[in-house]
Amino acid sequence: MAAGASPLFSPSARILNPPSSSTPSFFSPQLSHKFLSPALTNKGVSLFCVNLKRFCPIVKMSTAETAKSVSKKVEVFETDELAVSLADYVADLSAKFTKERGAFTVALSGGSLIHHLRKLVEPPHVDAIEWSRWHVFWVDERVVPKTHEDSNYKLAYDGFLSKVPIPPGNVYAINDALSAEAAADDYETCVRHLVKNNVIAVSSVSGFPKFDLILLGMGPDGHVASLFPGHPLMKESNKWVAFIKDSPKPPPERITFTFPVINSSAYTAIVSTGAGKADAVHSALGATVNSDKLPVALVSPEEELKWLLDKGAASKL
Numbered sequence: 001m002a003a004g005a006s007p008l009f010s011p012s013a014r015i016l017n018p019p020s021s022s023t024p025s026f027f028s029p030q031l032s033h034k035f036l037s038p039a040l041t042n043k044g045v046s047l048f049c050v051n052l053k054r055f056c057p058i059v060k061m062s063t064a065e066t067a068k069s070v071s072k073k074v075e076v077f078e079t080d081e082l083a084v085s086l087a088d089y090v091a092d093l094s095a096k097f098t099k100e101r102g103a104f105t106v107a108l109s110g111g112s113l114i115h116h117l118r119k120l121v122e123p124p125h126v127d128a129i130e131w132s133r134w135h136v137f138w139v140d141e142r143v144v145p146k147t148h149e150d151s152n153y154k155l156a157y158d159g160f161l162s163k164v165p166i167p168p169g170n171v172y173a174i175n176d177a178l179s180a181e182a183a184a185d186d187y188e189t190c191v192r193h194l195v196k197n198n199v200i201a202v203s204s205v206s207g208f209p210k211f212d213l214i215l216l217g218m219g220p221d222g223h224v225a226s227l228f229p230g231h232p233l234m235k236e237s238n239k240w241v242a243f244i245k246d247s248p249k250p251p252p253e254r255i256t257f258t259f260p261v262i263n264s265s266a267y268t269a270i271v272s273t274g275a276g277k278a279d280a281v282h283s284a285l286g287a288t289v290n291s292d293k294l295p296v297a298l299v300s301p302e303e304e305l306k307w308l309l310d311k312g313a314a315s316k317l
Helices: 029-036 079-102 150-157 180-196 275-285
Strands: 046-050 055-059 071-077 104-109 132-139 140-142 213-216 243-244 254-257 267-272 305-311
Touching: 055 305, 071 079, 079 104, 079 267, 079 305, 132 150, 140 150, 180 243, 180 254, 267 275, 275 305
Parallel strands: 046 071, 071 305, 104 132, 104 213, 213 267, 267 305
Antiparallel strands: 046 055, 140 254, 243 254
């Protein structure tokens, strides 16, 4: 390391190389009829049915479910069409923030989200996006080696990062040599350094870092990032990055952005597919008022929240 260089950017803190490793019918009349019920309109949600050639508004309303006014949209797709729409959405925001700020800060989740980003690495997007302006982070990460099958970094590298020319120095992985607590502190220090250098914006509302886009998946239990139903971390209000050693889903040790950071983002997309997610989607978006909200129902970015669902995930709305 050069004299005076920040340890945040040492090889031990950031991995710069790959981990080693050995149109059909899409919206049925029955489903459309269900969406015309008040279940979503009562929640102040903009709902659209979408396919590749048609954008047909069913209900369009603004929402102010929290103190801030947030645009909330729900879109339902065939699975392949979901990936196309997600790629268009991310590419449009990349162009917007690159023009406005000269950088685009994106925080990724694990799970099936990376698979749904597959259209970004195909024409026209792969050739049109200014990848050199991207800065990539993780909303949460498992405290395992980067070569481990449970690593969100490995998942993202294999399925996305290895296929696009984002500068390695703009990819911010956790230091997997540290304990969960130390890794969380180290990652928060890294984010604070980038806020200080104006790579990451600051929310004028909350004072927390304001990522341009956070991409979230959702578990069948309604968890997002590594924030699980009923866990004390749901109420963390001071830390930017927290650690967890008792995750109800293995592996047990993880780090995660907290809700103040997640909800200070400019834009957030929640991508959820499969009938196994339908109950959690209904709990978050349906008409029933739940006293104990699932973590996913607490996601509230500063500008826009978009849900991208397939018909299975939307089947109970």
